Amino acid sequence: MAHRVFAIRLWPGLIAAALVAALSLGTLGVVALRAESFSTxxxxxxxxxxxxxxxxxxxxxxxxxxxxxxxxxxxxxxxxxxxxxxxxxxxxxxxxxxxxxxxxxxxxxxxxxxxxxxxxxxxxxxxxxxxxxxxxxxxxxxxxxxxxxxxxxxxxxxxxxxxxxxxxxxxxxxxxxxxxxxxxxxxxxxxxxxxxxxxxxxxxxxxxxxxxxxxxxxxxxxxxxxxxxxxxxxxxxxxxxxxxxxxxxxxxxxxxxxxxxxxxxxxxxxxxxxxxxxxxxxxxxxxxxxxxxxxxxxxxxxxxxxAYGVFDLPISVWSAAARSLVTALGSAALAIILSLSLSLSALRWRWLEGIGMTAIAASPLVMGTGLYIVLFAVADPADWALFITALVNAVMSLPFILRAIGPALATTERTYGRLSDSLGLMGWTRVRLVLWPRLRGPVGFSAGLAAALSMGDLGVIALFARPDSATLPLQIYRLMGSYRVDQAMGASLLLLGLSLALFYIFDFWGRRRA
Known part of the structure; x- marks a missing residue:
């Protein structure tokens, strides 16, 4: 008998699956169509x-x-x-x-x-x-x-x-x-x-x-x-x-x-x-x-x-750290929304979770370039560099997050599903009272993981960032290239502290009231 948690609308999961498929495979098609020739x-x-x-x-x-x-x-x-x-x-x-x-x-x-x-x-x-x-x-x-x-x-x-x-x-x-x-x-x-x-x-x-x-x-x-x-x-x-x-x-x-x-x-x-x-x-x-x-x-x-270089950091490093924080928080929010949508809908259609896992075989650079080509016709892609970075990082973290949230959701529904049916709990009421208290821990861990991964990413942003709009990892790479080793070390210590702090805060939030 199908549990009434399926009374939740399934369109968020379908939209999330379509978005992941478009970013994983569609962007590769966009790049291929834009190519003038395929030389050997x-x-x-x-x-x-x-x-x-x-x-x-x-x-x-x-x-x-x-x-x-x-x-x-x-x-x-x-x-x-x-x-x-x-x-x-x-x-x-x-x-x-x-x-x-x-x-x-x-x-x-x-x-x-x-x-x-x-x-x-x-x-x-x-x-x-x-x-x-x-x-x-x-x-x-x-x-x-x-x-x-x-x-x-x-x-x-x-x-x-x-x-x-x-x-x-x-x-x-x-x-x-x-x-x-x-x-x-x-x-x-x-x-x-x-x-x-x-x-x-x-x-x-x-x-x-x-x-x-x-x-x-x-x-x-x-x-x-x-x-x-x-x-x-x-x-x-x-x-x-x-x-x-x-x-x-x-x-x-x-x-x-x-x-x-x-x-x-x-x-x-x-x-x-x-x-x-x-x-x-x-x-x-x-x-x-x-x-x-x-x-x-x-x-x-x-x-x-x-420790010696952190007190001698230029203002550009602190600005880059702020951009990295905004990008990491946005990436974590997008990753949790996508993963929860896919996991809930996968209770009925398990193949949706498989679509979420396709990102593991994709290139984030191809994703970013495909989005760059699409945006180029309507806007300056450099203005969207942080959003593209957050979106790509969110999708790339999905394979790891789905393995944390998906099994916890399936186990909770398998354990309490029939009891919830007998009590008439369905839809979002069921999510709020039965599923969410048992998902809070995995969600907190997953949000911390997604934020930390995005905080330290040096991939898509390296393609599109302007000199004055770098994230902290890219700024560290530039400091290394200019042989400012002490400042690079100080900025690295700052990045390490921010990444660990983000992970700990989200993970603690999830475990505290789980």
């Missing part, structure tokens, strides 16, 4: 395609492989600060890309901590630019994500299995073969596919650490085709290739989504009997410390170096 891609363009796939494969592989011992150590050990460290590992998307890039440069660059230590040892300093710099940055962003995904798998193994293994006197090899190995076989392919997808659409990392024929991603090649050549034909072909690559990765990520593993248990606290050996403690401690240093040192460098 050069060998440098195919090098960009090959580099994109190769670096994404290596980045995803390293992230997942290195995450195995880290997640295993966190799952087996209980120590002071463990929860805080795991929380830190849950923030790869919240950290603005340009901030992380500056932090990595401060640690691994020519004048960074690592290079100074190598100089003291009489060795040549390392270079963070090029292929290995892109890999390093992507592992920095995605190793925490892979660790969290694998840690969920360890947490899903019932404690009874470890008790049984202890009674059978399992060796560490037996433990891995019969308990941990099967879990990893189920989770690692999905984690690899998701991270591959993220690395494929990377822009800011390739723009800063890459460049040149040998270290250019497809997304960066699209930007160059737009920005420097205005070759819409080439940009369309590159965008189509990227859509195909991302569609394959998205299909794999859905096919190998993170499952519930380990079977049923009695929900007893997990007690491990195989972790008391000194060698096991040493291995776990080593990996946890190494990853903690790898993640925390760049952030510490931003705080230490940015």
């Amino acid at each position: 891609l050069s060998k440098f363009d195919w090098m960009a395609v090959r580099f994109t796939v190769v670096q994404a494969l290596i980045s995803a592989g390293l992230s997942v492989i290195l995450a195995v011992p880290v997640a295993r150590g966190l799952a087996r050990r209980d120590f002071y600060g463990r929860r805080l460290l795991i929380t830190l590992l849950g923030a790869p998307f919240i950290l603005p890309t340009i901030v992380a890039i500056l932090g990595l440069t401060a640690v691994f660059g020519k004048t960074g901590f690592v290079s100074i230590a190598l100089n003291w040892a009489g060795l040549e300093p390392i270079s963070i630019y090029g292929f290995h710099g892109v890999i390093l940055a992507h592992v920095f962003f995605n190793l925490p994500l892979a660790t969290r995904l694998l840690l969920q798998g360890w947490g899903a193994i019932p404690s009874e299995r470890f008790r049984l293994a202890a009674s059978l006197n399992f060796s560490p090899r037996d433990m891995f073969r019969h308990i941990e190995g099967p879990m990893l076989k189920e989770i690692m392919p999905g984690a690899f596919a998701v991270i591959f997808l993220i690395c494929t659409t990377s822009f800011a990392v390739a723009l800063t650490f890459g460049g040149g024929p040998k270290a250019t991603t497809v997304e960066l090649a699209i930007y160059e085709a737009f920005r420097y050549d205005f070759n819409l034909g080439k940009a369309s072909l590159l965008a189509l290739i990227q859509v195909v690559i991302c569609a394959v990765a998205a299909f794999v990520s859905l096919k190998f989504r993170v499952p519930q593993v380990g079977g049923a248990g009695l929900d007893r606290p997990v007690q491990r009997f195989d972790v008391h050996k000194l060698s096991a403690r040493g291995v776990d401690l080593f990996w946890i410390m190494m990853v903690s240093l790898f993640l925390l040192l760049p952030l510490l460098a931003i705080v230490l170096r940015g």
Whole structure:
């Protein structure tokens, strides 16, 4: 029997789905129609395609492989600060890309901590630019994500299995073969596919650490085709290739989504009997410390170096910060409206949620350029740069938000739907009294995530912003280009603080009265 929540008008969900489809696929069609010709891609363009796939494969592989011992150590050990460290590992998307890039440069660059230590040892300093710099940055962003995904798998193994293994006197090899190995076989392919997808659409990392024929991603090649050549034909072909690559990765990520593993248990606290050996403690401690240093040192460098520059910021940085705040808040509002409309309508038509997920295979640069072409006939697109940026960022965050709101909405309706029917609760009354109190937490988290993602975005705005209308990430990139490193560090610390504050405020609002 259909629940009466479906009495809610479905046209908002249909409009949201149409908007997402138009931005994801329609803008690609607009760019293709505007192109005068579709010239054959050069060998440098195919090098960009090959580099994109190769670096994404290596980045995803390293992230997942290195995450195995880290997640295993966190799952087996209980120590002071463990929860805080795991929380830190849950923030790869919240950290603005340009901030992380500056932090990595401060640690691994020519004048960074690592290079100074190598100089003291009489060795040549390392270079963070090029292929290995892109890999390093992507592992920095995605190793925490892979660790969290694998840690969920360890947490899903019932404690009874470890008790049984202890009674059978399992060796560490037996433990891995019969308990941990099967879990990893189920989770690692999905984690690899998701991270591959993220690395494929990377822009800011390739723009800063890459460049040149040998270290250019497809997304960066699209930007160059737009920005420097205005070759819409080439940009369309590159965008189509990227859509195909991302569609394959998205299909794999859905096919190998993170499952519930380990079977049923009695929900007893997990007690491990195989972790008391000194060698096991040493291995776990080593990996946890190494990853903690790898993640925390760049952030510490931003705080230490940015503290000196934050008091010497020009007025243009503060103006850019205000524009970024307005854009982030607008993007969060649009993302929540779109996601709630899609999720409510998807209770009847599940394919609507699938349309919302199509943004995961789209290029934000193509979206922005398509909107630019459409607006050019009626207005100056530069006047709409912030709105276009907010809209594109809202759509690009939908795949992550729908995974937070959609399951919570479906679970609430499945649990309380029949009771609500029997009480005559329907329509918006049902949403207000039954659904919203249980959606407030996911909505707050999703709004914070969307705002933080938009706050740190360096994509669409790089195409259309005037010199006097940059957002904070673009202003930081310009400061870096003019070698004003101290001010760039200060602006990065400001961006980091604003992004974390936005996420915390929205998330706290959602959890407080959920």
